[in-house]
Amino acid sequence: MKSFAIFDPKRILTELNFKELTDTLSILCNSAIAAVSIKIDDKIFFMSAKGLKVKKIKYEESYCKYSIKSKKVFLIKNALKDKRLANNLYFTGKNKFVFYAGYPLILKNRRVIGSIFIMDKKPRLLTKNQLLFLKKYSIIIINYIELFLKNVELDTIHFNYIKESRFNSISMLSSGISHEINTPLAIISGKLNIIDEKIKKFLVVNTNLKIEKDFDTIKTGIERIRKIIFALKKFSELSDEEPFTENKLIDIFKAIFFLLEKKLQNSNIKIKINIDENFKLKCKLINLSHVFFNLIINAYESLLNSNKDEKWIKIESHVNNSDLIVKFIDNGNGLKKEDIEKIMEPFFSTKNVCNIPKGLGLSIAKGIIKAQKGEIYYDNSTDFTTFIVLFPLQK
Structure with missing residues (x-):
């Protein structure tokens, strides 16, 4: 399950939102707290919480573990009289949430991934209808999550x-x-x-x-x-199975610019390279060449649409602590502010081109760099379009 995007805490907060459900559940059950919990490794993450400020908690310290283990409605009428919670600060501390009712979130494959729950500061019971609401809301959330996971799977395929x-x-x-x-x-x-x-x-x-x-x-x-x-x-011999080999960084760029020589000459774009001639990098040569090629082509296409008198692409590298940093800089039109966060996402593109798969270049580049334990990101702190590729250097 960790392979799906839902288990990325950042995407939990941004892409899955059950706030309307938890707000409504809090009203229907007249409870101080209503929230959805998701178990990730040894932690519980809270989503769309009504009345709960805590974002995550250790699984063993959480009250949700009981509803997750029970696989049915789990009730704690009065935590002060429950021996299991004698040392649990969330029930016996200054907040004293003495009432808990939770229903597990069970996927179609029978895996329990979390719960939907309510809490209160006074001992109480739930009516038959309130218990029904808790169960029905868990079904709604599970259906939503299943649909989300299918969409992620389809996008991946x-x-x-x-x-x-x-x-x-x-x-x-x-x-x-x-x-x-x-x-x-x-x-x-x-x-x-x-x-x-x-x-x-x-x-x-x-x-x-x-x-x-x-x-x-x-x-x-x-x-x-x-x-x-x-x-x-x-x-053209790109493969995920390509072995790591030691290569001069400058030679990688020489091979790329050999292919692009005429294209760049005809465009009057100046190339400025500031790279240590002797620096060697252990990498998947062809895979990395595709990444660098893509970044250079993106800069080239941006400059073609620029009205500037002088056009240039600058490539420079340096070693910072134990990392190799390679910068791709151009004085083209740059990126719009709203596009920066989405530029690495699959199928997002700033190019208006018909009948071809859009937005895969940088997304694939990110995957290739990540597979080589590196990072690629856009640097918006400069006046020029700047992409940075970072590699941890092996000792």
Whole structure:
């Protein structure tokens, strides 16, 4: 269950809200407190609490553990007379909540994940209707949670499907390009060598012809095509099973900018790199290359839409304590304030592009960096668009 987003306390507070239910339950049962509890490891987290200021408590110290264990309505009419609660400060301390009634939250798979409960400062009983309300409200909450979990599961499946489709498409396209170009390129290269030998014999007699320079230009062009194909093919071999290898950080960027060279030249975007030439990083090379490539492309596309006279992308790195910090900075249009918190979420995009999966680049990048024990985040403390990638360095 911990794999689902509900068990992230931050999302508990922001995405699941039962306040209307707990407020209504408090009125119907005439109780000082009404709340929903969720068990996470050895703690109980309180959601949508009416009259309760505590956000979390140790499971063993909580009153909710009794309703969670009972798997049915659990009542404490008067805690002062209950031996189980003799040392529980929540019942015997200055607050003296002496009455408790809770109903467990049971998923369809029979797992108990928490409870809905009410508390009061005086001994009392619940009417038949009030007990019914407690039970019915637990069913409503469980149905809501089940629906939420299904939506999370569907989003995860959708995200993974598009992610795999995207990378498979890149791999197939790159392999196809590699095969289609390499075959005729090999023929051209072979024939060129034959012609080169014949021309050299011819030039012995006709020394005034300047053909050798042209042949060198053609050979250089062929070699460049070979390098592009090799880089593209390597770039397509993205896999979660890729092993960690030690690589020079500067070499990763050289390979990326080799692929982007013409694109950047035609756009008049200046590239500024401030990276230690000798610094080495243990990483999943191809995975990390995709992250860096994505961040550079995002900066490039932002600058294309900018009206600034001078456009630049700056990449710099430094070691801070035991962390490597790599910054991607550009002087493009930046992000809107309301987009900053959502920029790493799946399917969120600032680009208005039709007929393609949106908003996966940074979300996938975040997953890749997280899998390598790192972090990626947007730095809104500067005047320029700045993304920071942080890696803990292994000793």
